[in-house]
Amino acid sequence: MGSIARIGRVAHATLGAQAYESLRDLLIAGELAPGERLSLRTLAERLGTSVMPAREAVSRLVADEALEVLPNRAVRVPVLTLGTFRELTRVRIAVEGFAAAEAARAMEADGLAAIHAHDAAFRREVLASEPDLERGMRANRDLHFAVYRAAGLPSLVTIIEGLWLRIGPVLNLDLRSSRRRLAEGGAQVHHARLVAALATGDGEGARAALAADIAGSADFIETTGRLAP
Amino acid sequence: MGSIARIGRVAHATLGAQAYESLRDLLIAGELAPGERLSLRTLAERLGTSVMPAREAVSRLVADEALEVLPNRAVRVPVLTLGTFRELTRVRIAVEGFAAAEAARAMEADGLAAIHAHDAAFRREVLASEPDLERGMRANRDLHFAVYRAAGLPSLVTIIEGLWLRIGPVLNLDLRSSRRRLAEGGAQVHHARLVAALATGDGEGARAALAADIAGSADFIETTGRLAP
DNA sequence: TGCCGTGATCTGTGATCACACTTAGGCTCG
DNA sequence: CGAGCCTAAGTGTGATCACAGATCACGGCA
Numbered sequence: 160m161g162s163i164a165r166i167g168r169v170a171h172a173t174l175g176a177q178a179y180e181s182l183r184d185l186l187i188a189g190e191l192a193p194g195e196r197l198s199l200r201t202l203a204e205r206l207g208t209s210v211m212p213a214r215e216a217v218s219r220l221v222a223d224e225a226l227e228v229l230p231n232r233a234v235r236v237p238v239l240t241l242g243t244f245r246e247l248t249r250v251r252i253a254v255e256g257f258a259a260a261e262a263a264r265a266m267e268a269d270g271l272a273a274i275h276a277h278d279a280a281f282r283r284e285v286l287a288s289e290p291d292l293e294r295g296m297r298a299n300r301d302l303h304f305a306v307y308r309a310a311g312l313p314s315l316v317t318i319i320e321g322l323w324l325r326i327g328p329v330l331n332l333d334l335r336s337s338r339r340r341l342a343e344g345g346a347q348v349h350h351a352r353l354v355a356a357l358a359t360g361d362g363e364g365a366r367a368a369l370a371a372d373i374a375g376s377a378d379f380i381e382t383t384g385r386l387a388p
Numbered sequence: 389m390g391s392i393a394r395i396g397r398v399a400h401a402t403l404g405a406q407a408y409e410s411l412r413d414l415l416i417a418g419e420l421a422p423g424e425r426l427s428l429r430t431l432a433e434r435l436g437t438s439v440m441p442a443r444e445a446v447s448r449l450v451a452d453e454a455l456e457v458l459p460n461r462a463v464r465v466p467v468l469t470l471g472t473f474r475e476l477t478r479v480r481i482a483v484e485g486f487a488a489a490e491a492a493r494a495m496e497a498d499g500l501a502a503i504h505a506h507d508a509a510f511r512r513e514v515l516a517s518e519p520d521l522e523r524g525m526r527a528n529r530d531l532h533f534a535v536y537r538a539a540g541l542p543s544l545v546t547i548i549e550g551l552w553l554r555i556g557p558v559l560n561l562d563l564r565s566s567r568r569r570l571a572e573g574g575a576q577v578h579h580a581r582l583v584a585a586l587a588t589g590d591g592e593g594a595r596a597a598l599a600a601d602i603a604g605s606a607d608f609i610e611t612t613g614r615l616a617p
Numbered sequence: 618t619g620c621c622g623t624g625a626t627c628t629g630t631g632a633t634c635a636c637a638c639t640t641a642g643g644c645t646c647g
Numbered sequence: 648c649g650a651g652c653c654t655a656a657g658t659g660t661g662a663t664c665a666c667a668g669a670t671c672a673c674g675g676c677a
Contacts, residue, residue: 232658
């Protein structure tokens with residue numbers, strides 16, 4: 160095979176798209192606290208570009224409601240009220256629960272294998288004596304989205320990504336602040352029930368397990384009392 | 389009442405936001421055909437501004453997947469394949485069906501009155517000897533979103549708007565092309581069942597009626613055979 | 618007559634400048 | 648010594664310019 164054949168895509172990523180994904184990852188990872196203000200020029204300087212790519216990134220994230228512009232035109236990470244958080248949780252249970260149910264019906268072998276791997280990685284981190292929180296949360300995220308992708312409905316995955324983008328800041332900020340959650344919580348129990356239901360094609364079982372998982376972490380967040388009233 | 393009181397919103401709408409809503413309405417109304425290419429400069433000239441607001445509008449719509457950039461960097465209205473259309477329809481039935489079920493449980497008097505009004509307006513247009521298609525479709529849209537808003541889950545309404553934005557071009561293009569659909573179809577029958585279920589708080593009935601309505605219009609679109617293979 | 622090379626034009630992207638507005642800090646005056 | 652104004656720095660928004668790449672049509676060569 161000539162070397163010309165392995166050139167592949169040039170990965171023509173525009174600067175604006177790169178800036179968008181950088182900011183996006185920061186938000187999902189909870190590295191930008193709710194209420195924190197952003198400046199286009201500061202952001203551009205940190206990215207090593209002009210303000211234009213930063214503008215596009217912020218503009219898209221505002222459209223996703225992952226950032227908000229105040230009446231002063233200032234840009235900041237939205238501060239979720241308790242009511243908004245509960246609303247998002249209800250929507251998540253409905254949408255992600257549906258995705259899990261569909262995944263159970265459409266599950267194929269390789270998808271199930273990937274899910275098993277992510278589940279094992281998560282449980283390994285939970286049971287470790289010195290758990291790496293960031294790696295554990297990434298395993299959790301990979302597990303969830305492997306399930307959602309298995310439903311075979313790409314537009315649904317996009318919708319769920321938008322939901323995670325909005326709850327990311329409060330969710331991951333609090334989960335990182337206390338390492339108890341990872342070890343104590345029923346997360347791995349829910350995951351086990353979820354994986355079992357997926358393996359047997361039990362759609363309603365998968366939906367129930369995922370709903371319990373979401374509700375469990377949401378309850379934990381509420382107990383921290385860090386949400387705005 | 390002094391005239392100062394009726395100023396209302398300062399309409400602090402940024403040019404980019406105005407451009408976004410203009411393009412958005414054009415897409416939902418199906419006035420931009422699938423596959424049609426857009427030019428930032430042409431768009432800017434039509435809006436009477438520079439390319440900057442047009443850029444922001446297009447950028448946001450691309451993020452919503454309501455527009456797409458080809459590998460050539462050209463921007464066009466996406467051409468839905470039959471598979472993508474069916475996928476979106478399944479997601480719509482799940483998400484909008486959930487919204488209808490929640491609306492039935494949370495329904496209040498004034499919301500129900502508004503829904504009744506939109507339903508009457510739609511039926512009036514269907515039964516008219518000389519139906520105004522555009523007005524009928526607007527009544528249909530108002531009816532649906534009045535139901536979704538009644539669920540009391542704003543983030544769900546945003547999600548559904550995104551779905552309508554994607555199917556708008558093919559849906560409304562075909563519905564306008566044949567006036568039969570409005571008159572023949574079971575739309576008003578499904579609407580009647582939907583409104584009745586909402587009035588009695590029958591969540592599952594509302595979900596079923598809405599699902600049938602969506603499936604019915606989707607079937608009609610498929611019979612036109614205008615979708616890409 | 619058919620086909621390929623080539624240049625003009627149009628595309629989106631990024632940088633830079635200009636402007637209205639907000640905000641915070643320092644300075645002056647009571 | 649304290650409070651209010653007022654300047655200066657910083658904000659997002661919009662316009663304009665510069666540039667690489669794609670597209671398409673015309674003309675010349677085989």
